Amino acid sequence: MSQHLLTVDSLSRESVDHLLRVASRMEPIAQRHQVTRVLEGAVLGNLFFEASTRTRVSFNAAFCRLGGSVCDTTGFTFSSMAKGESLYDTSRVMSGYCDAIVMRHPDQGSVAEFAAATNVPVINGGDGPGEHPSQALLDLYTIDKEFQRLGKSLSGAHILLTGDLKYGRTVHSLIKLLSLYDPLRITLVSPPGLEMPSTLIDLVTSRGHRIEQRDSLGSDFSDLDVVYTTRIQKERFTDEMNESFQGLSDDFMVNRDFLDNRCSQSTIVMHPLPRDSRPGANDLNVDLNGDPRLAIFRQTDNGIPMRMAIFATLLKVDDVIEKDLRSVRWFVPSQTGTLDR
Numbered sequence: 001m002s003q004h005l006l007t008v009d010s011l012s013r014e015s016v017d018h019l020l021r022v023a024s025r026m027e028p029i030a031q032r033h034q035v036t037r038v039l040e041g042a043v044l045g046n047l048f049f050e051a052s053t054r055t056r057v058s059f060n061a062a063f064c065r066l067g068g069s070v071c072d073t074t075g076f077t078f079s080s081m082a083k084g085e086s087l088y089d090t091s092r093v094m095s096g097y098c099d100a101i102v103m104r105h106p107d108q109g110s111v112a113e114f115a116a117a118t119n120v121p122v123i124n125g126g127d128g129p130g131e132h133p134s135q136a137l138l139d140l141y142t143i144d145k146e147f148q149r150l151g152k153s154l155s156g157a158h159i160l161l162t163g164d165l166k167y168g169r170t171v172h173s174l175i176k177l178l179s180l181y182d183p184l185r186i187t188l189v190s191p192p193g194l195e196m197p198s199t200l201i202d203l204v205t206s207r208g209h210r211i212e213q214r215d216s217l218g219s220d221f222s223d224l225d226v227v228y229t230t231r232i233q234k235e236r237f238t239d240e241m242n243e244s245f246q247g248l249s250d251d252f253m254v255n256r257d258f259l260d261n262r263c264s265q266s267t268i269v270m271h272p273l274p275r276d277s278r279p280g281a282n283d284l285n286v287d288l289n290g291d292p293r294l295a296i297f298r299q300t301d302n303g304i305p306m307r308m309a310i311f312a313t314l315l316k317v318d319d320v321i322e323k324d325l326r327s328v329r330w331f332v333p334s335q336t337g338t339l340d341r
C-alpha cells in the first residue's frame with residue numbers, strides 16, 4: 001500500500017486482501033470486547049470541509065479505538081481557508097501537529113493536492129464527485145462478510161449499482177475496487193443524466209467484467225446478489241440541472257415491493273448513507289427496516305474495523321495489534337440497534 005490512501009487506483013488486489021484480513025482481526029476491538037493502545041500518543045487530524053456524520057465520526061472513533069487522539073475542524077468558516085490559506089500551507093501546518101490526516105473537500109483532486117505537500121499519511125474522506133476509497137473498502141468488506149454468512153462467493157456475483165452514479169463518489173471507488181476481483185456481472189440503473197462516467201465503465205469492462213445498463217428497476221433481478229443504492233447528490237447539480245430535475249421517480253425506488261417481487265430472499269441491500277428521508281426524495285425506503293436483507297447498519301458498523309485497518313496499515317502497527325490486547329471493562333449491550341437481528 002502506498003503512503004497515502006487517495007484513490008482506489010493505488011490499491012493492488014494483494015493490498016486490498018491484506019486490509020480485509022486486518023479489518024477482521026480488528027473485529028473484537030470494534031465490537032468492544034477488547035481494547036488496544038497501539039496508537040497511544042499518536043494524533044489524527046480530521047479536516048472536514050463538507051457535511052459528514054459517519055465518515056468523520058467513524059474515522060475519529062477508529063483512531064481512538066487504536067489508542068490515539070483526534071483533533072478536528074469542520075467547515076470552511078472556522079478554518080484559515082476562510083482567510084485564503086492554500087491547501088499547500090494548510091497541509092504543511094497540519095503535518096507539524098498530526099501523525100495522520102483525513103480530509104474531505106468539495107473539489108475533486110483537492111485531497112491529492114493537499115497530500116502532495118506532506119509526508120504524513122493522508123486519507124481521502126471524499127473529494128467532491130471524485131472518490132471515497134475508505135467507503136469502497138468498507139463496502140467490499142461488508143459484501144465479503146455478508147457473502148460468507150450466506151455461503152456465496154464474490155466470483156461471478158451479480159451486483160446492481162443504482163441512484164446517482166454520476167456524482168456519487170462511493171460508487172466510483174466501489175466499481176474500481178470490485179474490478180480487481182474475478183469477473184462479475186454489474187448492472188447500472190440511474191435516472192437520465194446521472195449515468196456512471198464512461199471512463200469507469202470502459203476501465204471495468206477492459207478488466208473482463210460484464211456491465212449492463214438498464215433504464216429502470218422494473219425488470220427481473222431474481223439472480224441479484226447485492227443492490228447498492230445511492231442518494232441523488234443534488235448539492236453537486238448545476239443550476240440548469242436543479243431546474244430540470246423533477247425528483248427521483250418510483251422506477252428507481254428500492255423498497256420491499258422491489259425486493260420481494262423482483263429480487264430474491266438472499267439479495268442484500270446496501271447504501272453508503274445518508275438516505276434522504278424527505279418526502280418525494282424516493283431514496284431507499286424505510287419499509288425495509290427490520291428486514292434481514294437490509295445490510296445498511298451492518299455496513300456502517302463495518303466502517304470501524306476497516307478504518308482501523310487502514311490506520312494500522314498506513315502507520316505500520318498492523319502486525320503488533322494482537323500483542324497489545326486486553327478485555328474491556330465497561331458495559332456493552334449484546335446488540336447495538338433495537339431492530340438488529
Ligand code: NCD
Nearest residue numbers: 054055126170231272273274
Ligand atoms: C457518502 C458521501 O459522502 O459520499 N456518504 C458517506 O460518506 N457514507 C454518500 C452521500 O453523501 O450520499
